[in-house]
Amino acid sequence: MKLGVNHKNGRPWSLTSWLNEVVPVPGQFSLEWDPKGRQLIIRRQGVEFWTSGVLKGGKFEFISDESKHMYNFTIVSNEDEEHLVYNDINQGGQSAWFLSFEGKLLGFDGSYIAETENCNGHSTDEGCKRWLPSCRSRDDMFDKRSGYFIQGPEPSSLDNNTKHTMNDCRVTCWNLCGCDAYTFLYDNQTGCKFWEKKGEFFQDLSGIIPALYVLIPKSSQNVNSK
Template identity: 45%
Template sequence: MLSTCLLVMNNKESLVIFSLFLPFLAFVVASSDDTLQQGAILTSSSYLVSAKKVFTLGFFSPPYSKENYLGIWYTNDSQSHPVWVGNRNTPIHNNSGVLAIDNTGNMIITHNGGDTIELYTTQTRDNKTATLLDSGNFVVREVNSNGTTGHVLWQSFDYPTDTLLPGMKLGVSHRTGRNWSLTSWLAEGVPAPGAFTLDWDSRRGRLIVRRRGVIYWTSGVLKDKAFEFIGKSDPRNVVYDYINVTSEEEEYFSYSLIKDSRCTPEGRKAISGWMLDYNGQINDQDRPPIARVDLCYGYKTRGSGGVYEGCELWEQPTCRNSNRS
């Protein structure tokens, strides 16, 4: 039963993959599992589901697209916007994608018609596993000789796409030099990097949205657990607890959900994700927008009030004088 035929039950084209792929016997991961073991494979028809079934990881196609991506989404809303995309720069043009940890310990995506996509590479040949956590983080760990898992070697939280989940970081690690930043999708249904970025300005203690490097919007300073230009949490929707850490090793912004609010519906105490839309707007699921960055056009300053709170004033083009040619 554990033969290479398991890969080709749904796609004859996948036969090509086996000449390039696992030199050991592989088995398709069960869709109820939260962990990808070394020697197992995840195909376009199988999934990882976190222990409490909060998140699902698998291959998906955006609406009106034939391209496939490896992504993570909330399990109870499979039609929602994915919170993470593993191959946003290298889409797969068919449904032949296969995720696996190969016999050298690398976590890779192979597919018919393209080069191998490397998510995690290593110089050691120790046994490894990849687990989808209930936080939405996808982590690779080494497996000790006694079968227990060791420290985290790689995690999806270190490679954010356009969504900030509770517990994720925006900022910088001075120890590794890694920068945590969001980058919007190129367009609706196109996960490729777009024009907008969301960063943490640790020097001034604020969030910044840039469009192609130009500051569009700022949150204002984080003070007394609130931002100047982000409305206070509505307990009927969600209550955020903002976190600002500055140390020798790292500087970052993060947030969590206050789950003991009596006004917040139970379903909203666990589901959240700040998504930087392709037009610059910051949304959290179906709640009111966090920031209407899409309304910033450089003519309204951040003190203008209303929906223009936080907008930056840009240098405007100089009009020609009527006496000039």
């Protein structure tokens, strides 16, 4: 495969994720090569989610340390096309890249090339792009927890769109002031449930209650980590 641009028709060559781990239709994330910026870009629904940093000396700033020692990168550019080429320095095994439905870029052995776990809207670490609503703090984060809200267990609203994945649920809840938690609606992990203005959340460590992705303020993170 190629990551780049076909100059003859102007079309990009890119890599697209699955919708989720069990539905192999085009998903929310794409990986492409940006010729002008000389960098790799992971986009979520067309919006920049992560960037590799500019290619310098055959290396990218924000790929994993392991990948920096594993690959050398070069650019092929002529009148017909421009694309990125990588060489496996070890030259011993198979080589392939995979873009997960969560927006993570992985090598053939499952190792991270781009770890985007912390690309949650407020972080700019390791190439993440920021989108921060006025109602959120940069230290707020979602954490998977079992438990219940003081004002009841039922969700406030549902999104029954089967093209929406957990990434969509997270972004919607992050951008929706008053949203306290989310999870998927259907068994194939599509659609969304949202809990809004439900008050205090009580964590249950028994594991009996299904887990939600709950918005945790920085102050609560410090308390729970002790």
